[in-house]
Amino acid sequence: MGAHPDRLTIALQKNGRLAASSLELMREAGLQTMKSANDLFYRVENYPIDILRVRDDDIPTLVRDGVADLGIVGRNVLAEQQDRAGPGAEPIMALGFGHCVLKIAVPEGQPYEGPVALNGKRIATSHPNVLMRFLAERKVEADVVTMQGAVEVAPRLKLAHAVCDLVATGATLEANGLRAVETVLESEAVLVRAPHQPPHQLEQLARSIEQRFRGVTASRGAKYVMMNAPKSALDRITRILPGAAAPTVTPLAGRDDMVAVHAVCQESVFWETLERLKAAGASAILVLPIEKMM
Numbered sequence: 001m002g003a004h005p006d007r008l009t010i011a012l013q014k015n016g017r018l019a020a021s022s023l024e025l026m027r028e029a030g031l032q033t034m035k036s037a038n039d040l041f042y043r044v045e046n047y048p049i050d051i052l053r054v055r056d057d058d059i060p061t062l063v064r065d066g067v068a069d070l071g072i073v074g075r076n077v078l079a080e081q082q083d084r085a086g087p088g089a090e091p092i093m094a095l096g097f098g099h100c101v102l103k104i105a106v107p108e109g110q111p112y113e114g115p116v117a118l119n120g121k122r123i124a125t126s127h128p129n130v131l132m133r134f135l136a137e138r139k140v141e142a143d144v145v146t147m148q149g150a151v152e153v154a155p156r157l158k159l160a161h162a163v164c165d166l167v168a169t170g171a172t173l174e175a176n177g178l179r180a181v182e183t184v185l186e187s188e189a190v191l192v193r194a195p196h197q198p199p200h201q202l203e204q205l206a207r208s209i210e211q212r213f214r215g216v217t218a219s220r221g222a223k224y225v226m227m228n229a230p231k232s233a234l235d236r237i238t239r240i241l242p243g244a245a246a247p248t249v250t251p252l253a254g255r256d257d258m259v260a261v262h263a264v265c266q267e268s269v270f271w272e273t274l275e276r277l278k279a280a281g282a283s284a285i286l287v288l289p290i291e292k293m294m
């Protein structure tokens with residue numbers, strides 16, 4: 001049960017890289033969020049839901065302890081906190097934003113011939129637990145220095161020989177003369193759930209919100225593709241359609257040799273795909289965005 005017994009509580013990052021996309025997901029799932037006088041909460045107008053706005057690092061604990069029923073947090077933060085006693089917040093679905101990779105990087109020009117090169121070195125990181133697990137699995141003995149921010153400057157300050165930091169575009173590593181040498185963890189934002197059962201009247205709402213998030217996440221990038229095609233080319237065309245399950249095939253009035261093909265494609269549909277469909281005999285090809293999916 002969340003902070004309020006008859007309202008569902010969802011913990012989101014207040015400010016930072018996940019904040020805007022998390023709120024956008026709420027909106028796309030049909031939740032109308034409203035700022036309240038209290039800076040800690042947003043109120044959802046059309047459902048008994050409160051949005052708790054906190055630092056991302058606090059989200060796993062708030063969800064584990066049942067202060068929030070659901071939360072959105074980076075997989076990296078969950079992994080970093082996973083060693084804490086007892087069952088933690090459970091990840092239940094990847095949300096498709098906040099992508100980044102936790103990487104080990106060394107100064108450009110410094111030779112690196114695999115994890116053994118890190119033996120006896122100092123590595124600065126904001127993810128000491130994840131890094132120590134990674135090193136232990138490879139039997140590397142290194143000195144891990146924890147830093148909260150600006151990890152990438154540690155080698156220049158002679159504070160460390162290497163860093164283990166989150167990388168998105170790679171621009172920060174490059175600007176600091178560092179080169180990525182190991183991938184420690186791939187991360188994106190995930191929806192987490194408390195390890196306990198919420199009370200019955202809220203459980204149904206929680207499941208319905210999860211369903212909607214799944215729908216929003218699945219429909220992103222998905223396209224509805226329609227075309228006319230010769231019956232004889234149906235197999236070939238189905239193989240070309242990216243990430244489509246069984247397409248719907250319907251007869252075309254007055255044409256025995258042709259059918260209409262409709263399919264939901266889970267992946268991006270590129271111009272090259274359309275050209276291949278056309279070459280396979282398809283005509284009148286339409287690609288439409290999908291707004292909602294369940």
Ligand code: PRT
Pocket residue numbers: 013014015016017018054055056057073074075076077098099100165166167168169170171172173187188189
């Ligand atoms: O205040 P609060 O504690 O809530 O926020 P925070 O400062 O701890 O986190 P924030 O908002 O920076 O990041 C929140 C989450 O976003 C992280 O836990 C990751 O899951 C995810 N994320 C995605 C990132 C990045 N991309 C990212 N690029 N988190 C951090 N970075 C930093 C990285 O640490 C490095 O300094 O961006 C820099 C590298 O970026 P590139 O693009 O130059 O490679």
Ligand code: ZN
Pocket residue numbers: 055056057
């Ligand atoms: Zn944080």
